Amino acid sequence: MVKKRVVITGLGVFCGAGKNVAQFSDALLNGKSGIGPLDLFDVSAFPSHIGCQVKGYDPLDHFDRITARKLSRADQFGLIAAAEALADSGLSETYSPFDMGISMGGGAAGMFQAERWLKAQLVGENAPPVLLRGVLPDKTATEIARACNLAGYQGTVTTACSSSATAIGWGAELVATGQQRAVLAGGSDTLSLLTFGGFNSLKVVDPEPCSPFSLGRQGISLGEGAAFLVLESEEDAVARGARVYGAVLGYALAGEAYHMTAPEPTGSTAARVMRNAIAAAGIDSGRVGWVNAHGTGTPLNDVVESHAMQLVFGERIPSVPLISTKAMTGHCLGAAGAIEALATVIALNHRIIPQTLNFRGRDPECDLDYCHEGKRSCEADIAMSNSFAFGGNITSLVLGI
Amino acid sequence: MIYSFNDIVVSGFSAVTAAGNGMKAVLELLGSGRDALSPVPDDVPGGAGQRWGKASGFKASDFMPPLKARKMDRCSHFTVGASGLALKDAGIDLKSIDPERIGIALGCGFGGVANSAEFLGGYFKSGAEGLAPVLFPNTVSNAPASNASIEHGLKGPNVTLVQRFCSAESAFVMACRFIAEGRADVMVTGGADDLTPLMIAGFAATGQLRRYAACFGEGSGILVLESAAHAARRNAPVKGRVGTVATIGLLPAGREQEGVERLFSGVERCDLLSLSGTVGGTPLLMQRVEARGIIDTAAILGRSLAMGGTAMATLLAKLQPGQQGVHLAASPEGPYYAIRFTGGAATACIPGEVKGASHHV
Numbered sequence: 001m002v003k004k005r006v007v008i009t010g011l012g013v014f015c016g017a018g019k020n021v022a023q024f025s026d027a028l029l030n031g032k033s034g035i036g037p038l039d040l041f042d043v044s045a046f047p048s049h050i051g052c053q054v055k056g057y058d059p060l061d062h063f064d065r066i067t068a069r070k071l072s073r074a075d076q077f078g079l080i081a082a083a084e085a086l087a088d089s090g091l092s093e094t095y096s097p098f099d100m101g102i103s104m105g106g107g108a109a110g111m112f113q114a115e116r117w118l119k120a121q122l123v124g125e126n127a128p129p130v131l132l133r134g135v136l137p138d139k140t141a142t143e144i145a146r147a148c149n150l151a152g153y154q155g156t157v158t159t160a161c162s163s164s165a166t167a168i169g170w171g172a173e174l175v176a177t178g179q180q181r182a183v184l185a186g187g188s189d190t191l192s193l194l195t196f197g198g199f200n201s202l203k204v205v206d207p208e209p210c211s212p213f214s215l216g217r218q219g220i221s222l223g224e225g226a227a228f229l230v231l232e233s234e235e236d237a238v239a240r241g242a243r244v245y246g247a248v249l250g251y252a253l254a255g256e257a258y259h260m261t262a263p264e265p266t267g268s269t270a271a272r273v274m275r276n277a278i279a280a281a282g283i284d285s286g287r288v289g290w291v292n293a294h295g296t297g298t299p300l301n302d303v304v305e306s307h308a309m310q311l312v313f314g315e316r317i318p319s320v321p322l323i324s325t326k327a328m329t330g331h332c333l334g335a336a337g338a339i340e341a342l343a344t345v346i347a348l349n350h351r352i353i354p355q356t357l358n359f360r361g362r363d364p365e366c367d368l369d370y371c372h373e374g375k376r377s378c379e380a381d382i383a384m385s386n387s388f389a390f391g392g393n394i395t396s397l398v399l400g401i
Numbered sequence: 402m403i404y405s406f407n408d409i410v411v412s413g414f415s416a417v418t419a420a421g422n423g424m425k426a427v428l429e430l431l432g433s434g435r436d437a438l439s440p441v442p443d444d445v446p447g448g449a450g451q452r453w454g455k456a457s458g459f460k461a462s463d464f465m466p467p468l469k470a471r472k473m474d475r476c477s478h479f480t481v482g483a484s485g486l487a488l489k490d491a492g493i494d495l496k497s498i499d500p501e502r503i504g505i506a507l508g509c510g511f512g513g514v515a516n517s518a519e520f521l522g523g524y525f526k527s528g529a530e531g532l533a534p535v536l537f538p539n540t541v542s543n544a545p546a547s548n549a550s551i552e553h554g555l556k557g558p559n560v561t562l563v564q565r566f567c568s569a570e571s572a573f574v575m576a577c578r579f580i581a582e583g584r585a586d587v588m589v590t591g592g593a594d595d596l597t598p599l600m601i602a603g604f605a606a607t608g609q610l611r612r613y614a615a616c617f618g619e620g621s622g623i624l625v626l627e628s629a630a631h632a633a634r635r636n637a638p639v640k641g642r643v644g645t646v647a648t649i650g651l652l653p654a655g656r657e658q659e660g661v662e663r664l665f666s667g668v669e670r671c672d673l674l675s676l677s678g679t680v681g682g683t684p685l686l687m688q689r690v691e692a693r694g695i696i697d698t699a700a701i702l703g704r705s706l707a708m709g710g711t712a713m714a715t716l717l718a719k720l721q722p723g724q725q726g727v728h729l730a731a732s733p734e735g736p737y738y739a740i741r742f743t744g745g746a747a748t749a750c751i752p753g754e755v756k757g758a759s760h761h762v
Contacts (some may be wrong), residue, residue, distance in 0.1 A: 045529035097653050098663055101402065106563070107541075111517065118518055119525050121446075121602065129606035135514065136706075137542075138563045142734060145650045151660065153402045154650030154736040155571045158509065158563045160541040166560055170575065173582075179402040194517055197524050198537035252584070255504065255550040255559025260472075260538040269556065272501065276584075390538055391547025393559055 003176040004233040009242040010089025012081040015225020016052035017329045025346050031355045033328045035209040035221050048205040052223030052330025072110030072134025075143050078188030081226035082144045089230035095181040101153030102145050103171035105163025105187035106137020107334025112192040140188050152180050165337025165387035165395040169251025175231050186228030189334035210297035212324035213370040215361035217297045223330020227338040246345045246401040250281030256392030267308030274312045277396035289380020290353045292344045294388040295324025303365045321369045327357035337387040344385045348401045353378045403647040406577045412637040413491025413625035414714035417483045418702045419454035424718050436701040445598040447605020454618030454703020473548050476512040476595040479621035480545035481552045484589050491625035504557025504585045506576035507546040508568030508592040510706025515597045516540045545593045557585040565732035566678025569709030574646045586631040592707025593621035618703015622711025641717045644741030651735045661689050664739045670725045675716035677709040677730035720744020
């Protein structure tokens with residue numbers, strides 16, 4: 001089967017670092033972090049009180065009261081980002097609804113609402129059952145499909161922090177093989193007590209804004225948001241005169257089969273996945289200009305990812321910058337891969353490599369080029385975006401312009 | 402969307418269900434005219450007068466050491482157990498297969514929710530001190546697939562999907578595609594769900610018990626898929642062949658019939674029909690297909706979001722050589738799946754037939 005080249009014709013994002021593509025691009029290109037104090041729920045019992053919350057969010061700015069009540073925060077963010085991406089693509093009415101699908105990644109989804117129901121159950125109080133409507137992440141894809149009349153493929157990947165990266169790779173696969181003319185691919189996830197309490201209980205949340213690959217880093221900062229890319233075949237996009245932002249060149253995924261939470265220390269599976277993604281893109285590793293790392297800022301992840309990079313790029317490694325945008329967006333879990341893919345496409349379009357914020361000093365165990373000093377210009381037209389997750393789920397996307 | 406997977410065979414399957422462990426228990430129950438549903442205890446909120454399909458005969462310690470079992474959630478227990486049985490059924494010696502060429506794609510319904518509730522319960526009762534870190538890794542719905550990958554050493558593609566009542570089918574199509582693309586030679590696929598009293602309370606509160614006539618179930622149904630070439634090389638016990646997989650996300654108002662026709666494109670004959678999710682309550686689908694026999698595992702084992710794994714395994718177990726089977730799955734507002742299988746060892750590839758065939762890209 002000859003695969004079609006898959007291009008990106010629409011972008012949409014809604015997260016703590018920017019409530020649309022213009023705001024997000026400004027933050028990305030000018031090193032503005034959205035991490036700050038959280039007030040979505042009570043965090044006073046935890047060592048960390050910060051995260052990358054979407055501040056000043058009022059659902060009624062986007063939905064009527066009845067609709068807003070039926071949608072979880074994750075559904076709402078997803079619908080907002082999806083609408084921006086679809087409008088940006090100018091896709092409406094182009095294809096049969098059956099030729100347009102949705103492939104998204106989710107995580108804690110509507111847990112923020114469901115937690116209130118659970119708490120009421122435990123203390124014997126009544127809580128409105130509508131709080132449970134979005135507890136599963138597939139609700140967001142279903143809502144978007146219905147709202148946007150996408151009657152083709154509908155699927156939700158739930159591999160924790162690699163979910164939406166895989167969803168983009170799979171969405172691209174559906175287009176490349178001619179199964180769908182267009183796929184809305186991305187993810188949505190929001191802050192919740194479950195994940196905030198969970199990562200704090202594992203002692204992997206930095207009380208200060210996270211500082212990926214930096215000396216003295218103590219862990220992640222959590223975030224929330226949604227991002228979507230509209231994917232089409234290049235021939236279709238050109239035929240309808242669409243604006244093309246870039247291309248999904250290839251992806252790969254695997255399970256480490258090692259440990260539920262700890263990364264395999266040598267980084268060999270991560271390296272294999274990166275190599276396979278590069279091979280799937282049909283390019284030589286020498287074409288990859290830089291890597292948007294998973295880069296959570298946990299002491300172990302950053303070291304292992306750096307090892308894996310060395311395995312992939314060998315002697316060329318000093319000239320392959322490895323950056324993390326998580327110091328800007330926080331770790332958006334199920335939406336992280338999509339937000340980072342979108343950041344990678346925007347940066348490639350501007351021919352820059354974004355800065356990894358919050359440098360605290362050079363860590364001898366992380367001795368690569370992490371762009372701590374500031375953004376820089378770069379002529380590369382291909383970059384890779386990595387996503388790692390609980391359970392050893394690893395996905396790499398190769399993106400180009 | 403319609404993929405053809407004529408070069409993919411099913412070499413093994415199994416299930417952990419309310420009927421017991423393994424397919425024999427399901428098939429015996431199916432032939433008996435009985436069901437494995439039992440009354441939901443009266444002390445379960447919302448459960449009075451309801452029945453459920455609890456896999457109460459399942460013991461995690463039959464499949465793994467107790468220390469390991471303590472670290473996993475119940476949904477992972479089911480998945481590790483059922484995937485181990487299915488791999489055995491497929492005659493796969495994990496020591497003689499490249500671990501990077503075997504992966505897992507799982508549909509997981511409410512996996513993680515039970516652990517999430519337990520984990521948060523600790524916080525609501527005792528504050529931050531009450532959060533048990535050991536529970537948190539199993540609050541993600543990919544824990545069952547990942548625990549199974551760790552237990553069985555599956556280092557190939559690894560993915561979990563949740564898509565309403567079509568969760569297992571969503572995973573199945575991806576598993577097939579991974580093999581067709583050459584990303585793996587063998588894929589473990591299917592579905593897993595657990596069912597707790599709190600879920601019954603949630604279903605009762607949201608009207609789901611009434612809507613789906615109750616009888617929710619739990620367990621895991623797993624298939625082992627393999628490229629025909631790989632199966633031939635190891636003389637695998639081929640149980641059937643995958644055909645086309647068609648899916649649509651919605652039946653848009655005014656275009657319902659067009660959607661149904663897309664779903665059934667390529668289905669010429671159906672000797673045995675398997676139902677999953679809410680197909681039975683979707684007249685447009687039921688009217689479209691004529692079958693000599695119908696299997697509805699939900700009626701005897703209970704309904705769940707990822708029940709498609711068990712339903713597909715049962716269909717394959719019942720298909721005679723050369724018979725055409727269709728597995729239909731639906732969620733109330735989509736998606737919808739129609740998956741074709743051809744039954745029996747008669748469809749097995751003989752080594753010479755596929756010599757030189759390669760799925761590697």
